[in-house]
Amino acid sequence: MSDTVQAAGFALTADAIDPERLRAGLEHPSAGALATFEGRVRNHADGRSVRLLEYQVYPDLAQAEGERVVAEALDRFDIIAAHCTHRSGILPIGDMAVWVGVAAAHRGAAFDACRYIIDEIKRRLPIWKRETYAEGDSGWVNCQVDGAQQATSGGNDGAQ
C-alpha cells in the first residue's frame, strides 16, 4: 500500500453531511473501486414509529477512536484511502447520520473495508442515540434496563 493517500480519516460534524465533497476527497487515479455507505435516520425501530434522533458524542474520545478504526482498515485491507464522517445533534427522518467511503484498486477490498469501518464505528465509538417516538416519549438506544423504571422516558420498555 505504498500509494496510500493520507487523508483525514475521520471527522465529527454538527452540520449536514455532504457526500459529494467527501467522495471527491477519495479520488485517486489507481482507484478502480469506490465503496460508500450512508447511514440514515429511519422512521421505525423495534416496531415503534420514530420521529427524530438525537446523537450525543464524547468528542475527544470519539475522534481518537474513529481515527484508529480508519487506520486499522488501511492496515488490514488492500485499499488506497478511506474516510468516515459522523453527525451529532438532532436529526430528522432521512438525514444522513454517518458516511463511509473507501477507495481501492478492486471492489473486494473496498467492500470489505467499508463494512469493517461501519461495524467498528457502531461498536466502539462513544456516540449515543436517543430516539423520540411518534407518541412523544423517548429513550436511549441500548441503555434500557430490564424490569427497572426508565428515568429518561417512561416508554421504551426494553426492546433491544
Added chain:
Amino acid sequence: MTEPAGPREVRVSYFALLRDEAGCDEERVVTASATAGELYAELSDRYRFSLPPERLRVAVNAGFADWETALADGDLVVFIPPVAGG
C-alpha cells in the same frame, strides 16, 4: 505508584442516560474513591444510576481505561454507557 490516601478532586462528564440521571453534563467531585470503579459505585449511590457497571466502560483523561485505574487530582473521568453510533 502509591496514591495519596486523602480525598482527591476529579472532573466527571456524563453522557446519554447517565447525563439524564445525574442531571448535569459535568461536575467536579471531591472523592475518597481510589479507583474509577469505586467512583462509579459512589456516584451510583448518589444518583441512583440504572445501568450496572458491567454494561459500562470507563475513560480516564480521554482514553479507555480499566475500572481499577487509580484516580489522581485533576483526572477527567467519563463513564461510557452502551454506545449506539451509526
